[in-house]
Amino acid sequence: MSRSRRTPVANAALVLAVGVVALVGLIVQSRGIDSMADRAALLAVLAGTAALYARRRHPVPVTVVALAAVVAYGALLHRPGPIMLVFVVALYTAVDEGHLAAAIGLGAASVLAFAIADTDDRPVANGNGATLLHAGWLVAVIVGVTRNRRAYLAETEARALAAAQRAEEEARRRATEERLRIARDLHDALGHHLSLINVQASAALHRPDPARTTQALTAIKQTSRQTLHELRTTLGILRQDADTADAPGLHHLDDLVTTAGRSGLTIRTELAETPPLPTEVDRAAYRIVQEALTNVTRHAGATAAVVRVRPDHDGVLVEIEDDGTATPGAPGTGILGMSERARALGGSLTTGPGPHGGFQVRAHLPLQPGAAPS
Known part of the structure; x- marks a missing residue:
């Protein structure tokens, strides 16, 4: 031509x-x-x-x-x-x-x-x-x-x-981002639920009370069922047959709080009215709350926690505070994963001592996600 x-x-x-x-x-x-x-x-x-x-x-x-x-x-x-x-x-x-x-x-x-x-x-x-x-x-x-x-x-x-x-490099970059996202989902879901199962099993072993043992086994059964459901959903994404309507988001926050509360932690939620969130922002907010509550259950030695979600300028602010006394060590995989989720959307995440003691996780996620520079 x-x-x-x-x-x-x-x-x-x-x-x-x-x-x-x-x-x-x-x-x-x-x-x-x-x-x-x-x-x-x-x-x-x-x-x-x-x-x-x-x-x-x-x-x-x-x-x-x-x-x-x-x-x-x-x-x-x-x-x-x-x-x-x-x-x-x-x-x-x-x-x-x-x-x-x-x-x-x-x-x-x-x-x-x-x-x-x-x-x-x-x-x-x-x-x-x-x-x-x-x-x-x-x-x-x-x-x-x-x-x-x-x-x-x-x-x-x-x-x-x-x-x-350029097309090959873009496809390779997208594949890498998808693998990282799935890895974070698996880490958050399995880490959260297995931590709760571990806490309930430890309680049942150290307190040989039939009533407490029954309560712990019931919690383990429900938590393991939810673990299997999230695992199937994540694996379904790999097979490209997952239903996006079942993707985790803030509309599942009540279930998440209920599951985390089975470990004896009292959790309060403060949810302000926010504009509709894009799917990736909604999912990232849910996973950050999930990972933060997992860390509270495993490391903080806390008895109560509060989860806040409210609008913040051009984005949404997610805060998780606890009343624990444990001093956090070096950032681990959990905090790194939460930070990666926020940065992947062009947002930010900070962690440290809360204003009233304990530990605080604070994430700002934009309503119009844009990848932050590496």
């Missing part, structure tokens, strides 16, 4: 311009159109010029017609004329469309015809100069267009290769 697909209007304008040049040249050379030869030459000009309109669809046949018109013009008037411009345009198009062999053959035929006509009209000693000039001119056209076409094709191939590499 040519790199220069002209519009019909531009194509018609070019054909008209070439036709006017050839026609004016005929009138000037013949000093009018009076004889039969002049009228026949006019028909050759019109036929060759009209054929140029189809040069992009049929480049080689149009070049043949243009060459025939030039030969007929020279035979009728016994001299070359501006009609050669018709053949040059047709030959240029044939080379530009990739028909190099045909263009070389037709160019050689035109040189041969020009040499025969030049030899018949002039002495042999003076005829070679014009023929060589004509041959050099055509060679320059063919070589120049061929070089430009090769450069264009090389540039097009380089652009296509660069585009393919």
Whole structure:
């Protein structure tokens, strides 16, 4: 396919311009159109010029017609004329469309015809100069267009290769982000529920009271059921058959608080009215609350916690505070995962001592997620 697909209007304008040049040249050379030869030459000009309109669809046949018109013009008037411009345009198009062999053959035929006509009209000693000039001119056209076409094709191939590499890199980046997201989901879900199961099992072992043991086993059963459900949902995403309506979000916060409360932790929620959250923001907020409550259950030694969700400028603010006395150690996988979730959406997460003691997790998530710079 040519790199220069002209519009019909531009194509018609070019054909008209070439036709006017050839026609004016005929009138000037013949000093009018009076004889039969002049009228026949006019028909050759019109036929060759009209054929140029189809040069992009049929480049080689149009070049043949243009060459025939030039030969007929020279035979009728016994001299070359501006009609050669018709053949040059047709030959240029044939080379530009990739028909190099045909263009070389037709160019050689035109040189041969020009040499025969030049030899018949002039002495042999003076005829070679014009023929060589004509041959050099055509060679320059063919070589120049061929070089430009090769450069264009090389540039097009380089652009296509660069585009393919960018697409591959983007696909690889998206796959990596999806793997990290699934890994975080598995860590948050399994870590949260298994921590609760561990707490309940430890309580049952250390307090051999039938009533407490029954309560602990009931909590373990319910927690393990929820664990299996979330695990199936996450694995369903890998199989691309998960129902997005079941994706965890803040609408499941009550279930999360109930599950965490089975470990003996008293949890209060303070939920302000917020605008509808995008799916990824809703899911990230839920996972941050889940991981924070897991850390409270395992490390804080707390008896109570509060979960707050409220709008904050152009985003939503999620806060989890506890009344524990344990001093947190170095940030682990849980805090790192919460921070990654917030940063992946262009938000932020801070952790540290709360204003009233204990420990606080504070996450700001924008309503219009945008990945933060790495």
